[in-house]
Amino acid sequence: MNDIKKIDAEKIAHTYGRFDLALKEGQGAIAKDFDGREYVDFTSGIGVTSLGYCDPDWVEAVSKQAARLQHTSNLFYTEPQVRLAEALTARTGMARVFFANSGAEANECAIKTARKYGNTRSGNIEHEIVTLENAFHGRTMATITATGQKVFHKDFYPFVEGFSYCKANDKDMLHALVTDKTCAIMMELVQGEGGVLVIDQDFVKEAETICREKDILLIIDEVQTGIGRTGTFFAYEQYGIHPDLVTFAKGIGGGLPLGGVLFNERTKDVLTYGDHGTTFGGNPVVCAGANVVMNKLDESFLQQVSSKGAYLREQLAAIPGVEDISGLGLMIGFRVAGRASADVVKDCMKKGLMMLTAKDKVRLLPPLTITKEEMDRGLAVLRSALG
Ligand SMILES: *Cc1c(COP(=O)(O)O)cnc(C)c1O
Secondary structure, three states: OOOHHHHHHHHOOOHHHHOOOOOOEEEEEEEEEEEEEEEOOOOOOHHOOOOOEEEEHHHHHHHHHHOOOOOOOOOOOHHHHHHHHHHHHHHHHEEEEEOOOOOHHHHHHHHHHHHHHHHHHHHOOEEEEEEHHHHOOOOOOHHHHEOOOOHHHHOOOOOOOOOOEEEEOHHHHHHHHHOOOEEEEEEEEEEOOOEEEOOHHHHHHHHHHHHHHHHHHEEOOOOOOOOOOOOOOOOOHHHHOOEEEEOHHHHHEOOEEEEEEOOOOOOOOOOOOOOOOOOOOOOOHHHHHHHHHHHEEEEOOOHHHHHHHHHHHHHHHHHHHEEEEEOOOOHHHHOOOEHHHHHHHHHHHOEEEEOOOEOOOOEEEOOOOOOOOHHHHHHHHHHHHOO
């Protein structure tokens, strides 16, 4: 472990403030370090290992595909990719999908689609995208611009043009920001990195109405909220809206890098041959794993995500000092009275529980498959750390 830390410090770019923990292996929601110490994982690699560590069906599908055909590029057809496209479109009623490798790339593709939609429709004038303050859409140049948080902007000027930021839930401001040049409104429904803040249904519905009236696109970033995380396959289902573009990533691959954009009838033909592409996107090994994730997330699985979320919330509410619980399903934020969230997370980690922060909140994104026993074990650590 000391060796790993030393090499990391010398040889890896210093962009990550890592926890003092190197993980060696895992099973379900339990990770182990190099000394064999166990940690209950309430992070799932920031919402990625949706089936927990090393789900046997996922491992089998990925290993078999790796041994059969690991990559071909998108110049050729592969079966796992089309199967996944079928599953995603059947599940959502969306028309088509583009596969990328990450959340930022998925959002880049949605942004390009929106710009082209606006530009082709009205002679290269409509190109602005309204996003929300406190949003998080990724780390590429366009997606940090879309991200309405100053901390991500400092030092990287000049930015991509054509973004404006609306205060979440401020309908008047949204109306004022939408102009003849607007081609899209883009938002998360629960701002994850922003502090696990659930956006009001009213506001989201109003955004949809504006989009329909003015023929502009509604882009929902489901990179963190999607793939069962909030108790429905996508969070937008709970809002009763029909987005034009839905971006996803994190949980879809079960631990391998995969993201994408779902297009509806209005947007499915906007991008055409030569407009967009990626070497790795929709790689067969990654898609084989994602197909296992898709197969497991049936209605009863999603019901369990909701009830596990409700259980965790109820247990958290009963812990003295825990306040301001927010989120949806197994995406949960809370504060601890009188304590910085980063300190709570560090204390718990030493005692065998992994959690995340989001701004001034503690954030939980446990694997969707977490058992009651694993939740109770994690909660016991939290209680003892706060007691
Ligand atoms: C994590 C995240 C992204 C960026 O995803 P990467 O895979 O890190 O590029 C974009 N949007 C949201 C809502 C996210 O949570």
